[in-house]
Amino acid sequence: MFAKPINLKVQKFKFMKSILxxxxxxxxxxxxxxLDNLDLEVNEGEIVALIGPNGxxxxxxxxxxxxxxxxxxxxxxxxPPGQSSQRINGLKPNEVTERGMARTFQNIRLFGSMSVLExxxxxxxxxxxxxxxxxxxxxxxxxxEEKQLIKDSYEVLEKIGLSxxxxxxxxxxxxxxxxxxxxxxxxxxxxxxxxLDEPAAGMNxxxxxxxDDLIVWIRDNENISILLIEHDMKLVMSLSDKIFVMDYxxxxxxxxxxxxxxxxxxxxxxxxxxxxx
Amino acid sequence: xxxxEKIKKGVLAGxxxxxxxxxxxxxxxxxxENIIEWRWINMLYAGVGGFFLSIIWDELLRKQEANxxxxxxxxxxxxxxxxxxxxxxxxxxxxxxxxxxxxxxxxSMYQTNIMISALIYIMLGLxxxxxxGLAGLLDLGYVAFYAVGAYSYALLNMHFGxxxxxxxxxGAALGAICGMILGYPVLRLKGDYLAIVTLGFGEIIRLVLExxxxxxxxxxxxxxxPRPAIPGIEFSLSQATVFIYFMMILLVIFTIFMxxxxxxxxxxxxxxxxxxxxxxxxxxxxxxxxTKLTAFSLGATWAGMAGVVFAAKTTFINPASxxxxxxxxxxxxxxxxxxxxIAGVIVGALFLxxxxxxxxxxxxxxxxxxxxxxxxxxxxxxxxxxxxxxxTYQFKSSEI
Numbered sequence: 001m002f003a004k005p006i007n008l009k010v011q012k013f014k015f016m017k018s019i020l021x022x023x024x025x026x027x028x029x030x031x032x033x034x035l036d037n038l039d040l041e042v043n044e045g046e047i048v049a050l051i052g053p054n055g056x057x058x059x060x061x062x063x064x065x066x067x068x069x070x071x072x073x074x075x076x077x078x079x080p081p082g083q084s085s086q087r088i089n090g091l092k093p094n095e096v097t098e099r100g101m102a103r104t105f106q107n108i109r110l111f112g113s114m115s116v117l118e119x120x121x122x123x124x125x126x127x128x129x130x131x132x133x134x135x136x137x138x139x140x141x142x143x144x145e146e147k148q149l150i151k152d153s154y155e156v157l158e159k160i161g162l163s164x165x166x167x168x169x170x171x172x173x174x175x176x177x178x179x180x181x182x183x184x185x186x187x188x189x190x191x192x193x194x195x196l197d198e199p200a201a202g203m204n205x206x207x208x209x210x211x212d213d214l215i216v217w218i219r220d221n222e223n224i225s226i227l228l229i230e231h232d233m234k235l236v237m238s239l240s241d242k243i244f245v246m247d248y249x250x251x252x253x254x255x256x257x258x259x260x261x262x263x264x265x266x267x268x269x270x271x272x273x274x275x276x277x
Numbered sequence: 278x279x280x281x282e283k284i285k286k287g288v289l290a291g292x293x294x295x296x297x298x299x300x301x302x303x304x305x306x307x308x309x310e311n312i313i314e315w316r317w318i319n320m321l322y323a324g325v326g327g328f329f330l331s332i333i334w335d336e337l338l339r340k341q342e343a344n345x346x347x348x349x350x351x352x353x354x355x356x357x358x359x360x361x362x363x364x365x366x367x368x369x370x371x372x373x374x375x376x377x378x379x380x381x382x383x384x385s386m387y388q389t390n391i392m393i394s395a396l397i398y399i400m401l402g403l404x405x406x407x408x409x410g411l412a413g414l415l416d417l418g419y420v421a422f423y424a425v426g427a428y429s430y431a432l433l434n435m436h437f438g439x440x441x442x443x444x445x446x447x448g449a450a451l452g453a454i455c456g457m458i459l460g461y462p463v464l465r466l467k468g469d470y471l472a473i474v475t476l477g478f479g480e481i482i483r484l485v486l487e488x489x490x491x492x493x494x495x496x497x498x499x500x501x502x503p504r505p506a507i508p509g510i511e512f513s514l515s516q517a518t519v520f521i522y523f524m525m526i527l528l529v530i531f532t533i534f535m536x537x538x539x540x541x542x543x544x545x546x547x548x549x550x551x552x553x554x555x556x557x558x559x560x561x562x563x564x565x566x567x568t569k570l571t572a573f574s575l576g577a578t579w580a581g582m583a584g585v586v587f588a589a590k591t592t593f594i595n596p597a598s599x600x601x602x603x604x605x606x607x608x609x610x611x612x613x614x615x616x617x618x619i620a621g622v623i624v625g626a627l628f629l630x631x632x633x634x635x636x637x638x639x640x641x642x643x644x645x646x647x648x649x650x651x652x653x654x655x656x657x658x659x660x661x662x663x664x665x666x667x668x669t670y671q672f673k674s675s676e677i
Contacts, residue, residue, distance in 0.1 A: 097562035126562025135542030
C-alpha cells in the first residue's frame, strides 16, 4: 500500500534538515538521574523510534522535551520548517505545542465526557484567537471561526478514519479508536513533529498494522515528522528510519533498524548478559 | 416477592429506630410537675416508621442499581427531551413568562422578597457553576466575592454617594479582580487542597471586614444603604420591592445568557477540557494559567454583582451575612441542582432557598430535613436534580 519509507525519504527530502535537536539533556529527580546526558536528533520527514526496557526513562524524555518537566540541564532545540532554530527548555507545555510539537500519552488522556469532535476542537484551541468578549458578543468573525474550526476538525477525523464516531463521547469509544483519537487530537494542533508515546500499546496485531499504515501516511501526506516510543519491535523495525535505544537514562545505541537488530549492547540491555549464548 | 430477608432487615431497622429515638420521642421530663411522662405510643410509631422506611429505601436502591447502566449512554433525561419538542416548549415558556411577570402582583411582598433572595442565589449559583461545574475547581470561599460586591456598594455609597447603577458594574469588576487575586496563588492546587485554600480566603475576607473597624465599621455593619432607584421617581417600600424583583429577573436572564454563551465558546471548551484532564489540556496547547484565572474571575464577577444587589435589597449589611455557611449553601445549590447545568442551578437555588422559607412552620426540623434531603439526593441522584447532559455539538455532514 505504501512505498518503502527509506526510498520515499530520499525522493521527497533532498536536504535533510534537523528539526529537533536534543543536546545532553539531563533530568534529575532528587538523587535519581532519570535522564543522563542524552542526545537525540530528528530530521525533517523522518520516523524516529525511541526504545528501551521498562523504566529506561523514555516517557521522562518526552515529558522533558514537551515542557511537562523542565530539564535539569541540556538543550532542547527545535527548528520548525521555514524557521530558524530556537531553544525551548523551560517553556510551558502549551507553549511547546504552540511551536509545533504535539504529543500523545501512554495512558490515554482523552477528555472523556466531550465528544470526539470536541476533543479534536480542543486540539485546535491554540490556533484560534477568540477571547471572552467575542464569546459573549459572538461577532461574525467568531461565528466564521467556529464554523471553520468544525470543518477543520472533521477533516482531521476523516483523515484518521474516525469520522463515523464524530458525535460519540470519547469515553465510549473502543480502545483502538481512543488511541487514534489521541493522534487526531495531536494532529489538530498543526504540528511539524508528532511525539507518540506507545501508540500501539494494548492493540491487537490487526490494529497495530493499521496504526503502522496510519503513521507512515501521516508522515508522507501531512509533512509531519514522527518520534515514537514503542515496545512492539515488529512495528518499530518496519516503521522507523532511525532508532535510539535507552537504558537507565542513557543512550546506549543509535542507528538504522538493521544496525540496532545486530547491536550486542542492545541485545544485552533487553535480554540480559547471556543473550548471545 | 417480599423475601424473608427483607422483612428481617426491616424489623431490625425498626428496632434500631426505636432505640435511637427512645430518649427524645418516648421519655419526656415534665419539669413543672417533676414527673416523667412515658409516651409509649411514639415508640410504636418509630418502629413502624423505621420498618417501612427501610423497605422503601431498599426498593429504591434496587431500582437505582437497575437504572445505572442506562445513565452511562448519555441519553437525555425526560425533561430535557420534552423541552426539545416545540409543542411543549413554547407553551411552557409562555406560561413561565406570565407567571414570572405576575408573581409580585399575585403574592404578598413577603413572598416577593423571598423570591428576590432566591433570584440572588440563582445568580450566585450560576457564577459558582462556572468555577466548580465547568472548570472543575472546588471553591469554598465563593462568598468572599459576594461580600466584596456588597461592601463595595455600601462603602462607595457611604463615602462618595455612588448610586446603585454605577456600583453594579464596579462591584462586578472588583469581584473579578478579587477572583484573579485568589486565583493566582492557587493555580497549582487541585481538589481538596484548592478547597481548603479558598475556604481560608473566604474566612480572611470575613475576618478583615469584622475586625477592621475603620474600614468597614466592623461587626456593626453598614446601614441605610439606598435601594436601587430611578432618578426622579419616588418608590414606596412595596414598589421598590417589585422594582428590585423585576431588576433581578432581568439580571438573572442576563446572567443565563452570558453563562450560556461562555459555556459554548472556545473558552468554555477549554474550561471543560481543564476539568477533564489538566495535563492533556496543557499538552494540547491550552494555557492553564489563563484558563483558570478567567474561570475564577468570571465566576467571581457574578458574585460581585449579586453582592451589590444584596446590599441594596437589605439596605443593611454586616459580616455575619458572609459566613462560610453561605459558601456551603451556594455550593449545595450547584451540586444539588446538577453540576455544570444552568437549568439545574436554577432549580437547585429555588429548591434550597424557597423550601426552607416555606418550612418555617417546622423551623425546628429544618436542618434535619435539609440534611436528610442532601443524603437522599446524593444516594439517588448523584448527578443533581437536573443532571447535566451537556449538549455536545452535533455534527451534521451537510454542513461542510
